[in-house]
Amino acid sequence: MRTSASRGLVAGLLSCALLAGCGTADPAGTPSGGTGGTTKVRLQLQWFVQAQFAGFIAAADQGFYAEQGLDVQILEGGVDIVPQTVLAQGQADFAVAWVPKALASREQGAGITQIAQIFQRSGTYQVSFADRGITSPADLRGKKVGNWGFGNEFELFAAMTKAGLDPGRDVTLVQQQFDMQALLRGDIDAAQAMSYNEYAQLLEAKDPKTGQLYRPEAFTVLDWNRVGTAMLQDAVWANSERLASDKAYQETATKFLAGTLKGWIYCRDNVSQCRDLVVKRGSKLGASHQLWQANEVNKLVWPSQGGIGVIDEAAWKATVDLAMTTRNQDGKTVLTKQPEPTAFINDYVRTALDQVRASGLDVTGTGYQPITVTLNEGGA
Template structure:
């Protein structure tokens, strides 16, 4: 009798274990990789914050964040299967799609362009219309199109009315007054000019957002066929949801996000990263307040970017709405 009771207890115990949910399998984290467009800096603070503060982990994601660099093309990495998600400017994504890469924007993080053209007030330049007859520096290789669209808007012939100069990735040409105007990102090169002792009041800043010629910058993309899979679509939604929470954290606690970035890479230093964090938040959140919620593509901003890309040869065919999807963003809102 005692033996029978013992066996019964064992069987009951085994049944109980069998009926319990397999927590190891059901809660195993999905491993994904995010390919950045550039090196570790506050430009990508929202993603580093999402990882450091456990926001990805809370979504059952094991995320590897891979820094970029001058020889890394995020579109190539994602299209080749080296990462599930990538960060890049929209024109670069449109160009990759135009060449056959099966990629799609799943979340637009930056609502505004950080690209500016700046000049010394002493040059006599007061605005974009005064660039006629001037030596104007800009980064070529995909960064010049906002300037070209602005010149066209002001009826300045790029071939006859202005001398365009290939700009190195520094501000020496402007600081040495070898050019009349030069390109600068609000969160990087503009700060370099100020660090050289120039006062903001000494500068004229041409803002392409105000000119109506801005192009969308940092957005999240993935392979279209990868997110077509129902399970991957859920993974993408969880990734986007956690990433956007990371950006919300950086809006509310920018100093904390700066420390998170510095822990990953101290190269640029606290002062520069803090400046960058402040300026990046403006590109994400405004002012003015963006026309769409965080992460949701603004159709008007997309059209403006796509139209400029087509006009100046970034793409040969109209981009079409298939270049982005709202499905992942909508799915990310449901939890």
């Protein structure tokens, strides 16, 4: 494992991710009208195919995009693909990206605008074994703290800042792989995890002391929603220049969002079916893990008090405020100035919501209840 003894590591990775990316998706051609009057659209995901993106996948598989006259190509993400960069470079028409990461790219010149907010809550945890005594961010002092870098650490740094800790001096930062092996081996004291992915990996692993799968009580979880340093995550971004001048693109944005919202509503009401769609799409994760993920992601989306996809201005402002005050291990903040008022717009998603609501669908999920998921060893 690589520690923060090399202070430039996380910063260098983040710079690579925010500016031009360590790599880009292959160009899929220029958006154009398809056969039968359809419009071809490229959507860039921010990670590999998994239930985190179930609503988009369902919208494609269930024909919600097709009924809008769209032929949507879903571009898989990965470690070396930065969705907001792919979008800004014209290699995608829309992209899914976390808000603070995308705003940092925007401040550095990326011409992107947020047009919808899918996740209403943060799914990021910092997890440790219960016997390490880490029950608050202040308890991270003097500990080996894992994080992925690439901008995923902003909430962690915000929590440490709030607790009076300096990420560059008061903890040992460890570059964490995208799994939980370092925590399970005892190489680090606390690990970054998504509620819908890496946390489940812990509960799918066997406790060598008992021979049984780990139970939740074996761990303590720092949930940034409860700590008060949560930032907005999965959002839909559009090309700013095209959004300002291209009427056809504006109309496509509304149609794309209408299909997308229907996809997420479908996954709220058909969790197992959406798990199956994701597995069919080629996810390498197991069936019980994907069902867990679909269920946990639903918890981040629903309920959506203002209607699914609407950007809550208070939550957006809180994310910006944290991004302007949170300091990394080098003392730098995520953002150096307030984003322009045009950084986000709700007009397109509100129009899409009106259309979806008119079709008789529940767009708020006020009565939403998650299902109960039993994880199998290894997520099988």
